[in-house]
Amino acid sequence: MRSDNLLRRERLLHPLTAVSLALVILAAFVPIFGDRLMMNIAIMAMIYIILGHSWNLLTGLAGMFSITHALFFGLGVYGMSISVAKFHLPIIAGLLVGLLINIVMSAIVGMIGSKLSGLYFVMAQVGLSQTIYTLSIQLFPLTGGVTGLSMPREYLMDKSTLYWIALILAILTTLAFAFIRKSRMGTMFVALKENPDLSLSLGSNVGKWRIMATVMSASMASLAGSFYALFMMSNNPEVFSMVISLKIIIVVIVGGIGSVWGPIVGSSLVVMDELIRGIMPTTMAPFSVIIYALVLIIMAIRHPEGLISIGRSIGLKLEGKSMKKVSISK
Amino acid sequence: MLKKTIGTILSTFLLASTLAGCASSSSSAKDESSSSSSKGSEPFKISMITPLTGNNTFGGNEFKNGAELAIEHLGGEINGRKIEMEFADGPDQNATLSEFERLYNKGSRVFVSGYGSGADRTFATMVDEMQVLYLSLAWDKDLIQGKSDYFYRVGANVVDFSSGAMDQAVSVGEKYLGKDAKDLKVAVVYTSNFEHIVEPFKERAKKLGVKLALVEAYPNDTKDFVPIITKLKNTDYDILVPFQGVTDGTPFQKKMHELKYTPPLTIGAGIYYDTPVFSNLGNDITDGILSQSYVTPFINEEAAKGSKKFREDYKKKYGHDPLTHALQAYGIVNVLAKALESVDPAKWDDTKELAAAVKKLDIDYGELPWYWGVSFDKNNSNTKADKFILGQWNNGSLETVFPDNLKTKDPIIPWEKK
């Protein structure tokens, strides 16, 4: 028993140490040798890592197909920029306002998610996110309409500070994801995804856990959004766009859905995209979106039985290998 | 095993990207050192990030053309040093920001803003830290947050523009409809995308006591305009002021024509109503409609130096009449040129000196082809970019009718349909 526990603890830590190691390597190199461009790319990658974890939590673990994930991200952006630019609150308050709005919104989404499933849930999300997008344009006095709001100049941080904040946030969310995955919550999430009826009959309150998953996931995305507002120093309704939602999804799917590694591996796609843009500057923007879309389509053609399962199979392989190691060491 | 592979791939990739970063940073360092060693002989670069792809390609290309023509008219050099325009594509905010960083890495230190630059908000807070001189044409009222040494708004701001539109409506009402502000009834129709433009207009109306008989803000994806036009039909008003873009202006005007409804008087608030797209609807629709423009080359030839030359050369070079967009880009490069003229070319690479020269600029109305003058206030906003032009469509061309010193024709109000 005791040795089992030890082994298990080692397994729990192993990917985490690897991840933190990889992140620290990144951290050490970019600000020292990298220039502003490199730091920008790294920050974008970090943002997508955070968003990736957030989506992974909701869809990869809890099995609720979040199609308009940029909704939570955008609300985080707006929470920060409105409270700082309009109401002159401190940054921490902006963060909390973003979180608060997101908790309310995600409770609604979660509630819908505990009542509806499949296509209907997806359509309800599209409807909600359209409404919020429209409101973000129409509530001009609050949101600044299409042109958005500017953050006051005194909140400008230099690139390396932003970089470190992004790095810390990315590490924190990675740890949070790994912790949640192993905790009671994570077990319940996966259980309700795999077999909602059985989890119900085993005493798990499926509706509550669904709402919980949405709230946790939205809070993570909100964090990324609030940071993005500080990074861009402005907001605009484009943060709700479908392209961002799809990018988040692709980042996770490419890396492997349901696993801690997923978003981190997948964020290399964001880095690649930004680098390519740097090499081929003009008239490439629509191509970059097309490339993202093609990656997804090719994956679908190669695995017609379900993209979701590709991620799972990668996850299984990872776990399977380490499992063998355990049995050998025994 | 797989985990290891992924780990290896990841770290290889990280290493590769870091190396790439080092390479690019070292090359940019080389650029700088070489340019500083041979001061004055290297061409001086002015960068513009403007949408060359995406939804705003049209305006973006006009900007590019205008800036190109400006360099050509300057002879490609100022005070003996060559100047060059460098263009980059910025279809959206994110891409604009990326391109900005890329150009900065390559050594660009002087920028003029492109068409509809949504990223100018970000630049307004960023350029001081980077010591980049940025001349902006973005018109958001709250664009500049506090004092800056490097960021300048050379164009007009939206509050001046749209409250100016209200003033134009009032003066037209007084002069031609015989109604003073208190009796005037105005209907406003606009896409909710333009809320930021209409807000000051409404405030101005409140201040002047003008009654807004109908305020209709429709979503920007509205396809069916019949209900809105029906509402207009049933409203009693004197002047219709639409704030519309290409996507909604054309179907709106077409539907009005189909329903055989002509408003008593239309004053289009620029944006769409002074473009060739609108004029393509045909004289039946366009004739008689007034439009407030930002700047236009179609003004009295004596009023602004070089406006005729710009208009004619532009048409010769690009095959169509220049739009307000092209003139804006042309104008802003000319403003920068004025600043460059006042500084020794060897010192151009010192953006601090250059920024100080821009700040000191004091140019009167009519000195530049776009008629506006230049004089910056403490927030670096141009105070002399506040004169707007009211034009009237007459037989397929937009004639300037207000103000009096710029006009090419007298307005015909009310317009008699032939």
Place this chain on the structure above:
Amino acid sequence: MFFEMSNVTKSFGGLVANKDISVEIAEGEIVGLIGPNGAGKSTMFKTVTGFHIPDSGSISFGGKDITKYEPNKICQVGISCTFQKSQLFSALTLEESVLVGAYCRHKRKSQALPLAHRMIEFVGLGGKEEVKISKLNMFERKKAELAAALATEPKLLLLDELFAGLVPTEVELMLELVKKINEEFGTALFIVEHVLRVIMGICTKVYVLEYGQLIAVGTPEEVTSSEVVIKAYLGDDDFYAATDIKS
């Protein structure tokens, strides 16, 4: 009474699946429910576990009226179950799967984990904690599901066709396990089964369902000799064929 269903009726549209059913189970008792295919066993099972709400009648447990409770609430008051065709949680490990049940009583992992381990040991799957459910065989999965259900510390355990699909030796082992549950935890068992023979040895009371109605109740011996029951199963040739069970 410990567990009592009185006059429960459940219909879908025009079809009456259960009509006027009354069942009583005493504490620690092992009760069977048999009936031919389509007799309404599954409906009754789902009504008890809270997935269906009966049209009329009431269900009480430990003195509480649980007729309108949600499934998870029913589990919390002490009724647990295993499903006929459950695949359990194929992406989870055995340990995690059992933990899902253990979390019903203990919110903390430090408390739930020992319980889960005890249950895994109890069903005889010790040492396989880290194995994914998808890697287990049919028999092991059934045992795993039993462990998960036991981890909720039920006072009444419903087993829906637990023995279906097992080979004779496995059936024997499973029967031993079921008996052990009753003896060690004092859990009352309500076994829904297609074939009576399997559970004859362990039940003290058997209910027989046909066309949604209870047609007989009594000890296994009484029931097997009852003419009504034999008639109901007439033509169902696997009534006495002990192990080859259709689902």
Place this chain on the structure above:
Amino acid sequence: MGIDTFINIILNGILIGGVYGLVASAFTFQAGALQIVNFSYGSSTMLAMYLTFFLIKEWNIPIVFAVVILFALFFTIGWIMRRTILNNTNHGTQILTTMAVELVIINLVIIFFTGFPRDMAIFEKRINITDTISVGLTQLICFFLAAAVLVSFHLFLNKTWAGMSIRAVVQKKEIANIMGINSERIMDLAFSISYLIIAIAGIMLMTMFQVEPHFGNYMMTISFLVCVTAGIGNMGGSFLSGIIIGILSALITTLLGAQFHDPVLFGLFVLILLVRPNGLFNSSKRIARQI
């Protein structure tokens, strides 16, 4: 506001709503009958509109040929999509890949046709019913054409061999296979035919509206709205609820103001989903809640 104004607005809503119904019916056919969720539906409509415009206005191809080319093209697109990315039954995958296709279409249109809005520049004739009440001729033609397309599609499904095979495959794939129907081919055929409907809808929309690359978004949300009110899979109902949405959208603009149009309509959409997820016209048992 007079009564005739209201009649005008409602008539206008009905006529446009009929076309919405047609647009949504192909989506509901795909999602309900074929069990294929196609999120690239809106942008496919947009593509049909752009192609109509360029074939007829820019490349000056005679209308009949243009329509034939468009049909052939869309039949092929449908076929290819079904053969490559939609030959699976996983809804999650279908949604993701078709969203990707949507982005590809939008961005290809931007690259090849630029993002500039296009317009057939047809001025619609109005038919005066009374002095104050009138309807648009193009709208009227489109409305009846939409109805005719739906009726003939219905007849096709019920009367022709191909249509009956489609229905057989949709209802019982295994039995259809036993009876010698190649169910995969039939599904390809059915999906391609639904793309023909999209092409027709695109032509109609092009005569009524101007098109820009994001036109599809609007059509997609309208299709969702129509489908949800009608219940997914209910094609007759989708025509009816298209009309209801048309009237509703006109009334919201007239009575509340245009700024309330989107929030009210989308709010209603979410509400209907929560309260009556099977649609307004369906009893709750006919269609499973989980699609």
